[in-house]
Amino acid sequence: MHYRYLGRAASIDAEFSGREVKKDEDGYPLEPISIDVEGEYEKALKTRDPADIAIFLKKWRTRTKVSPAKIGKHIKNKRQELKALENLDIMSVDLDNTKIKIGRQTRSLKDVIVDLFVTFLDISEQTGRRDYTAASKILHVLLPKFFIMWDNCIRCAYGCKIQNIKDAGEKYFRFMKRVQKEGMEAVESYCKERGCKRKDIAIRRIENELYQNGFYSFARLLDIYNFQKYTIGDDRLWA
Numbered sequence: 001m002h003y004r005y006l007g008r009a010a011s012i013d014a015e016f017s018g019r020e021v022k023k024d025e026d027g028y029p030l031e032p033i034s035i036d037v038e039g040e041y042e043k044a045l046k047t048r049d050p051a052d053i054a055i056f057l058k059k060w061r062t063r064t065k066v067s068p069a070k071i072g073k074h075i076k077n078k079r080q081e082l083k084a085l086e087n088l089d090i091m092s093v094d095l096d097n098t099k100i101k102i103g104r105q106t107r108s109l110k111d112v113i114v115d116l117f118v119t120f121l122d123i124s125e126q127t128g129r130r131d132y133t134a135a136s137k138i139l140h141v142l143l144p145k146f147f148i149m150w151d152n153c154i155r156c157a158y159g160c161k162i163q164n165i166k167d168a169g170e171k172y173f174r175f176m177k178r179v180q181k182e183g184m185e186a187v188e189s190y191c192k193e194r195g196c197k198r199k200d201i202a203i204r205r206i207e208n209e210l211y212q213n214g215f216y217s218f219a220r221l222l223d224i225y226n227f228q229k230y231t232i233g234d235d236r237l238w239a
Helices: 005-018 040-047 050-059 070-076 079-085 110-118 132-142 150-156 165-194 199-210 218-232
Strands: 101-104 105-108
Touching: 005 079, 005 165, 005 199, 005 218, 040 050, 040 132, 050 070, 050 150, 070 079, 070 110, 079 101, 101 110, 101 218, 105 150, 110 132, 110 165, 132 150, 132 165, 150 165, 150 218, 165 218, 199 218
Parallel strands: none
Antiparallel strands: 101 105
16 A cells, blocks of 8 residues: 555545645645644543543444443453553554563463464453454554454455454454555555655654644554545545
8 A cells, every 4th residue: 555545635634524634636745734633532541541432432423331330340350451552653563472471471463463463352242242343442542552443344445354253352463464465565665755764754644644742553544545445435536
């Protein structure tokens, strides 16, 4: 994927919500897009409060009746794991070979990701109900630079359709690897076109070019792209 598709997706997303966007003929923003700091997603990012996260999930049509109490319980029970991952960035971490220290234990990053994802599947007030989309959204809000959101359309497009709850965590990890690869293609195209020699600098530049103060993480930019491409299927992305 070329990085300019991230910009085009950002423009389409902003215009859909009624914001004006100054963009070039290719659809790439000419100035950073404004942010609604009072939006449900933005507020959940800021507070990480279970009640605000539940409101965000409801706004984005999560199919289950969310229990803020369960979200809060999981955050408390997994605080060590979440703390251990708080400085990770999806665009710089080696998903396959990184080891994470949790208390006195050393675990693979994959094991921690799968564990967290499976834990946050259970956030419904209905006993036994699991929500694969909501789990990704909660994890993203808690660690917005690392975890990436998905929905059924997106996971199917990436070849990660969940057949059984037993493989849900494994499928999410596979999804993260595939999106990371696509994100790196975008960064490499930016470096080549703009003459940027460092990928970390390229990532920050893209974030700041697309949104005010680089408010949205690169993981969020990838989600916006995936949403426009696979969930909405907006033809303007390819115009």
